[in-house]
Amino acid sequence: MKPFTNFESRVVPLPINNIDTDQIIPARFLKTTSKRGLDQQLFCDWRYDAEGRPKPDFILNQPRAAGAQVLLAGDNFGCGSSREHAPWALTQFGFRAVISTSFADIFKQNSLKNSLLPIVVPADVHAALFQEVTRDPDAKVKIDLANQTITTPGGRKVEFPIDGFSKQCLLDGVDELGWILQRDAAIAAYEAAHPAPINALK
Amino acid sequence: MPRTIIEKLWESHVVHEQPGAPTLLFIDLHLVHEVTSPQAFQGLRERGLKVRRPDLTIATADHSIPTTDRSLPIVDEIAAKQLAQLETNCAQFGIRCLGVHSDQQGIVHVIGPELGLTQPGMTVVCGDSHTATHGAFGALAFGVGTSEVEHVLATECLLQRRSKAFQVRVDGALKPGVSAKDIILALIARIGVGGGTGCVFEYTGSAIRALGMDERMTVCNMSIEGGARAGLIAPDDTTFEYLCGRPHAPRGARWEQALARWRQLPTDDGAVYDRTVTLDAGALEPMITYGTNPGMGMPIGAPLPDPAAVSDPMERDSIAKALRYMGLEGGKPLLGHPVDVVFIGSCTNSRISDLRIAASLLKGRRVSPKVRVMVVPGSQEVKRQAIAEGLPEIFRAAGCDWREPGCSMCIAMNGDQLQPGEYSVSTSNRNFEGRQGKGGRTFLASPLTAAATAITGVVTDVRTLV
Numbered sequence: 001m002k003p004f005t006n007f008e009s010r011v012v013p014l015p016i017n018n019i020d021t022d023q024i025i026p027a028r029f030l031k032t033t034s035k036r037g038l039d040q041q042l043f044c045d046w047r048y049d050a051e052g053r054p055k056p057d058f059i060l061n062q063p064r065a066a067g068a069q070v071l072l073a074g075d076n077f078g079c080g081s082s083r084e085h086a087p088w089a090l091t092q093f094g095f096r097a098v099i100s101t102s103f104a105d106i107f108k109q110n111s112l113k114n115s116l117l118p119i120v121v122p123a124d125v126h127a128a129l130f131q132e133v134t135r136d137p138d139a140k141v142k143i144d145l146a147n148q149t150i151t152t153p154g155g156r157k158v159e160f161p162i163d164g165f166s167k168q169c170l171l172d173g174v175d176e177l178g179w180i181l182q183r184d185a186a187i188a189a190y191e192a193a194h195p196a197p198i199n200a201l202k
Numbered sequence: 203m204p205r206t207i208i209e210k211l212w213e214s215h216v217v218h219e220q221p222g223a224p225t226l227l228f229i230d231l232h233l234v235h236e237v238t239s240p241q242a243f244q245g246l247r248e249r250g251l252k253v254r255r256p257d258l259t260i261a262t263a264d265h266s267i268p269t270t271d272r273s274l275p276i277v278d279e280i281a282a283k284q285l286a287q288l289e290t291n292c293a294q295f296g297i298r299c300l301g302v303h304s305d306q307q308g309i310v311h312v313i314g315p316e317l318g319l320t321q322p323g324m325t326v327v328c329g330d331s332h333t334a335t336h337g338a339f340g341a342l343a344f345g346v347g348t349s350e351v352e353h354v355l356a357t358e359c360l361l362q363r364r365s366k367a368f369q370v371r372v373d374g375a376l377k378p379g380v381s382a383k384d385i386i387l388a389l390i391a392r393i394g395v396g397g398g399t400g401c402v403f404e405y406t407g408s409a410i411r412a413l414g415m416d417e418r419m420t421v422c423n424m425s426i427e428g429g430a431r432a433g434l435i436a437p438d439d440t441t442f443e444y445l446c447g448r449p450h451a452p453r454g455a456r457w458e459q460a461l462a463r464w465r466q467l468p469t470d471d472g473a474v475y476d477r478t479v480t481l482d483a484g485a486l487e488p489m490i491t492y493g494t495n496p497g498m499g500m501p502i503g504a505p506l507p508d509p510a511a512v513s514d515p516m517e518r519d520s521i522a523k524a525l526r527y528m529g530l531e532g533g534k535p536l537l538g539h540p541v542d543v544v545f546i547g548s549c550t551n552s553r554i555s556d557l558r559i560a561a562s563l564l565k566g567r568r569v570s571p572k573v574r575v576m577v578v579p580g581s582q583e584v585k586r587q588a589i590a591e592g593l594p595e596i597f598r599a600a601g602c603d604w605r606e607p608g609c610s611m612c613i614a615m616n617g618d619q620l621q622p623g624e625y626s627v628s629t630s631n632r633n634f635e636g637r638q639g640k641g642g643r644t645f646l647a648s649p650l651t652a653a654a655t656a657i658t659g660v661v662t663d664v665r666t667l668v
């Protein structure tokens with residue numbers, strides 16, 4: 001992973017609650033054995049018509065989405081399936097952060113492992129952001145992970161929560177597996193003290 | 203200090219704790235399938251890592267596998283490649299794979315319990331959000347993404363943060379025609395699809411105790427649809443009776459030792475939950491969903507919600523959008539609405555007791571000629587048991603299509619799918635837009651409601667048929 005750096009970006013608003021991972025990337029695309037090539041499949045059934053033509057009224061097909069790195073979505077974003085293809089598709093499209101009032105647990109964990117920052121803001125900030133970016137498609141937000149702030153287009157600085165461990169992993173661009181592998185002695189000690197209840201190989 | 207079963211499970215699996223980092227938790231059973239694992243195995247190869255505990259890992263093919271005759275080649279080349287990749291990965295990394303041609307193949311959440319691999323007191327993970335199913339045995343079981351699949355393959359551990367303990371208490375006796383599926387659909391309708399975010403559900407109460415293991419699995423299975431990371435039920439004699447004699451269950455003196463350990467698991471008197479919701483089982487009606495998430499559910503006889511009556515604008519838009527997608531009108535009844543397909547299957551409702559209950563209604567009847575009815579057993583073992591009981595003959599005589607085990611039209615990756623605009627009553631777990639096929643429209647319900655609807659061809663309250 002590359003270290004997560006501060007950035008400023010236009011915002012794509014999707015004012016829908018409970019957007020599930022089947023919408024983010026439909027299951028028929030999960031037959032791939034690769035992580036790559038998923039950007040065209042992002043929000044596929046909202047984005048393209050039955051003949052595969054882009055639907056002009058869907059926001060990802062509008063000029064404002066080109067180059068935008070922030071998605072602003074309704075409550076409980078990423079509910080449903082555990083597919084990590086969802087953050088893969090979002091990051092391959094170019095998103096680096098999603099702003100909502102809440103995220104589904106598995107989606108949030110999957111995002112953090114792919115340098116996609118889930119930003120939780122209070123409901124009033126969330127509503128105001130929707131208004132600002134709907135009014136002005138070129139309105140930009142600034143994301144500062146080290147200081148855990150977003151700056152709204154109107155210049156209001158808002159803090160967001162993130163646990164210290166995930167934050168450091170993102171800032172350093174390191175993944176958790178390396179950290180766990182370094183705890184080998186602790187894992188071996190646990191294993192020695194806890195005989196396995198099963199043997200799946202038998 | 204009295205503890206909940208959730209705390210006991212957590213504390214007995216802590217490998218390492220240090221300030222500023224999540225807890226390193228040991229995983230006792232890792233279930234692997236073809237869809238969420240290929241990139242994880244590839245990650246191991248790129249780092250030169252092995253699978254740490256093949257003895258705690260088992261794989262099967264379920265999501266993209268066809269439910270047609272297994273002696274035929276798989277026509278979908280991409281699915282065939284993915285299934286072959288699973289076998290290759292398992293062979294290369296020394297994991298047992300109950301693959302396409304195994305006589306133990308089945309949906310991952312059906313085979314773990316039936317093989318006795320899922321046991322009380324365990325931590326269980328799988329790259330699948332319905333892993334909470336295994337919580338029915340008093341295990342802490344949750345879904346993970348592919349990165350975490352890789353972590354567990356490599357280290358048998360996960361970095362985890364503690365969840366809140368959310369008690370779902372269901373007391374009383376279910377009325378005839380009301381089942382485990384209706385309990386969980388009623389809970390999700392009450393708390394919403396995000397209601398359990400950050401929580402683990404513990405299902406308690408006399409109505410939960412009265413359920414058999416298949417039914418408990420149905421309840422725990424859909425915990426994720428209420429937003430919870432996991433859902434579980436403390437083990438009791440029903441649990442032990444189910445497990446005794448299963449292929450991987452302990453035997454002899456080890457069984458007695460295990461029983462003594464398992465009996466310590468239930469929540470202590472006086473333990474404190476972060477939140478509690480109670481449901482009165484006797485007041486529950488058969489439930490059905492009308493919208494595009496599992497929280498959009500209602501008693502089957504209720505009128506559809508009217509968006510105009512909803513005050514919150516985003517919520518109003520959500521319901522209006524869902525009704526538009528579903529081609530339904532607020533205020534009207536859903537009873538009597540025609541359907542095109544009935545699907546009986548999935549990790550929620552494809553076990554032997556689900557098939558028995560559907561067959562009991564279909565016996566001696568014919569399904570509506572307007573409806574395509576698919577019955578998909580959860581595993582080869584469920585299929586064998588069904589054959590032994592003569593269930594396939596009942597389904598076929600009624601006009602149903604009896605198929606090979608797999609996830610099938612729950613996730614519609616394998617060619618079993620709705621056509622655009624078609625309606626289904628489905629015993630599966632998700633009614634998201636396009637979940638059962640692009641443009642398809644799903645009403646989630648119990649096996650009884652599904653069987654009743656198959657007979658009449660329209661959304662039907664089973665109590666009007668019996």
